[in-house]
Amino acid sequence: MLQRFYYEFFQILNRFTGTGITVYRRVRFEESDWAPYALFDSSRNYTRNLIATDHETFTLLLLCWNPNRESPIHDHPCDGCWMKVCRGQVQECRYVDNDSPIYANEEEKREEKGTSLQCISNQTASEGDIVFIQDSLGYHKIGNPSKTTLAVSLHLYAPPFQTCRIWYNENCKKPIQSSICHYSEYGKLV
């Protein structure tokens, strides 16, 4: 039932291309909606829990963050990722590579030559906040900045993808290709 709701929700989102964030913001995700998918594992930085997908146009994941843990820097080989914070806070550091057209200052670009990635923003999102990213805006790492509190975030990817590139830090010269894994699917451990 809940998965059907998310599928219909995404159809609405598709219909309103360009105002996706507005629609995403309006839909209320109560804790009782996402709690059945909030499976944590204290031995991992975070868990990726599949809520719903049609395997073609969208995937909806719930990410559960242990305190003071983060993801590697990664890209998003899709049209975009909408992240909504459900509990706690999520910190996002955004990067561009030195050859990116986003890197506007050519002089700085030359000075920084040899550094693979350049941090362009660092922001903390709180409960209810939405962050949108696609590769034309840069890459990012996200994590839980709290030293004591768990965090939970909802991630809508459109369309789904099976692999992405990751950098273990901003000085990595070359990213590696990483397969997307789920810790649980539809509320059950994989």
Ligand SMILES: [Fe+2]
């Ligand atoms: Fe991401």
